[in-house]
Amino acid sequence: MTEELKIKAERYERIRNIFFLSDQVLLFLFLFLLLYGGKASLALRCWRWTAELCRSNFWLSTLLFVFLFEAAYVILTLPYEYLKDYRVELKFDLTNQTFSGWMADFFKSSLLSVLLLMAAFLFCYASMRYVGEYWFLLASAGWIVLQIVLGMIFPVLILPLFYKSEELKEHPCKEELLKLIDKAGLKITGLYRLDMSEKTKKANAMLCGLGATRRVMLSDGLLEYLPEEIVAIMAHEIGHYKKRHIWKLAALHTVLIFLGLFILSRVLSWYCGFCGLELSEAGTLPVFIAVFSLWQLVIMPLTNGFSRRCENEADLFALENADNLAFASALKRLAAENLAVMEVNRFIEIFLYSHPATGKRVALAENYKARS
Numbered sequence: 001m002t003e004e005l006k007i008k009a010e011r012y013e014r015i016r017n018i019f020f021l022s023d024q025v026l027l028f029l030f031l032f033l034l035l036y037g038g039k040a041s042l043a044l045r046c047w048r049w050t051a052e053l054c055r056s057n058f059w060l061s062t063l064l065f066v067f068l069f070e071a072a073y074v075i076l077t078l079p080y081e082y083l084k085d086y087r088v089e090l091k092f093d094l095t096n097q098t099f100s101g102w103m104a105d106f107f108k109s110s111l112l113s114v115l116l117l118m119a120a121f122l123f124c125y126a127s128m129r130y131v132g133e134y135w136f137l138l139a140s141a142g143w144i145v146l147q148i149v150l151g152m153i154f155p156v157l158i159l160p161l162f163y164k165s166e167e168l169k170e171h172p173c174k175e176e177l178l179k180l181i182d183k184a185g186l187k188i189t190g191l192y193r194l195d196m197s198e199k200t201k202k203a204n205a206m207l208c209g210l211g212a213t214r215r216v217m218l219s220d221g222l223l224e225y226l227p228e229e230i231v232a233i234m235a236h237e238i239g240h241y242k243k244r245h246i247w248k249l250a251a252l253h254t255v256l257i258f259l260g261l262f263i264l265s266r267v268l269s270w271y272c273g274f275c276g277l278e279l280s281e282a283g284t285l286p287v288f289i290a291v292f293s294l295w296q297l298v299i300m301p302l303t304n305g306f307s308r309r310c311e312n313e314a315d316l317f318a319l320e321n322a323d324n325l326a327f328a329s330a331l332k333r334l335a336a337e338n339l340a341v342m343e344v345n346r347f348i349e350i351f352l353y354s355h356p357a358t359g360k361r362v363a364l365a366e367n368y369k370a371r372s
């Protein structure tokens, strides 16, 4: 990485960190404004209005209230998202998208998340209505099912909404990649080329899908790398499969989500008593989101720490099964294209990084043969 690129990456990192902080400030400010005033809060007044409009029909009023809440948040934060996800990427020369292309993607992803959240909250409030104070048990089970369903449909229904992909036909290292996959005992439906370059300058590789939809996706940018670099990146992805990281991470998240939902159930019971609401009334939504978002922040160092450990294991697997110097050069190339910094402040790494800092990964790869 040249000195100029290093400075650019550091500036980009600083801006991303500031945006992470402002994301939280904006969300909690929005929730605070809704909850301010206790029993006479804006949230409760809106909820009573929604329930009246829907003639207290549980399903309709819950769906409409969640929709209004999410839609208001999307609309209010649109200028901020434009600045964060489009202007900044444009300034750092990381995007290939036009403004209209970005807007189309923004509305698609917002619509998708609003629909998903409507279904998820409806399930939670229906659990409260029919199961009572132990609703968090059913909600935890629902969360597991949702993860499995999303994992299965991600490569075939969600990813195609944003990127084109096709089965990788001719490529100099296709045979070698298939050999590596076969040797690991990994069952996939195919190797796919993901057309990311029409939207971003960033490169990526992933093993995604579950069961009948499991596949390896390589971005078109990554396919321009040297064959030995692509093989090394693929070996890292296979490392995740061999070490069962997807299941381990899913198990950790399930335990933490269960704990979070349990804490949330206690807070909601208290809040309902305080405001005179039934447990299953969606007027508690801002409290639901506040507690859950706070819980996500609290567990971040733990989930990211575990994820970094998994990434380190996958790196070691790649080093055992591919060329270490090719892996190091692929990491450096990826870092330069994605404007990733080499060295990270330890506190920021613990809190925000799902991967070890690139500098550490490169050093591990370059010194690998010397250590073994």
Ligand SMILES: [Zn+2]
Binding pocket: 236, 237, 240, 311, 314
């Ligand atoms: Zn990885």
